[in-house]
Amino acid sequence: MFRPFLSVTAIVLALTVSLSAQAQVTVKDAWVRATVPQQKATGAFMQLQSAQDAKLLSAQSPVAGVVEVHEMSMDGGVMKMRAVPSLALPAGKAVDLKPGGYHVMLMDLKGQVKEGDLVPVTLVVEGKDGKRQSVELKVPARTAAASAMKHGEGHKHKH
Numbered sequence: 001m002f003r004p005f006l007s008v009t010a011i012v013l014a015l016t017v018s019l020s021a022q023a024q025v026t027v028k029d030a031w032v033r034a035t036v037p038q039q040k041a042t043g044a045f046m047q048l049q050s051a052q053d054a055k056l057l058s059a060q061s062p063v064a065g066v067v068e069v070h071e072m073s074m075d076g077g078v079m080k081m082r083a084v085p086s087l088a089l090p091a092g093k094a095v096d097l098k099p100g101g102y103h104v105m106l107m108d109l110k111g112q113v114k115e116g117d118l119v120p121v122t123l124v125v126e127g128k129d130g131k132r133q134s135v136e137l138k139v140p141a142r143t144a145a146a147s148a149m150k151h152g153e154g155h156k157h158k159h
Helices: 144-150
Strands: 025-033 041-050 054-060 064-075 078-083 087-089 094-097 102-109 118-127 132-142
Touching: 025 118, 041 054, 041 087, 041 118, 041 132, 054 064, 087 094, 094 102, 102 118
Parallel strands: 025 132
Antiparallel strands: 025 041, 041 094, 041 102, 054 087, 054 118, 064 078, 064 102, 118 132
């Protein structure tokens, strides 16, 4: 559906549109979970860091009818997921959007997100000065297992 024309080594293109007074936000290790046919939702995960206090207000993607910033938590052994109005990005601190925690939820998918696709995602961030910045991303889709292996989560070694 969204086959890349560039090599997968050009994984994440973060084109940050900003004014000099705005919070500069960097994005690392972004990925979207690949789906199976007929699946209607998936998650986008990444690490965000802002040079100044800011907050993630929203996200958009043309592959989904609805995109929300979500929090997943455990409450008495029950997994709960809910949309959050914003996510704080404290100055200089990395904020992880990962499975089992905060993430970007892509719902009402318009088609299958296949491993290797580059999924367009736009993040909207607001600085403490109230100015907004859009961060345009092309996020690679991969399976959760492939992501775990990339980040070394799939291996446990005894020493």
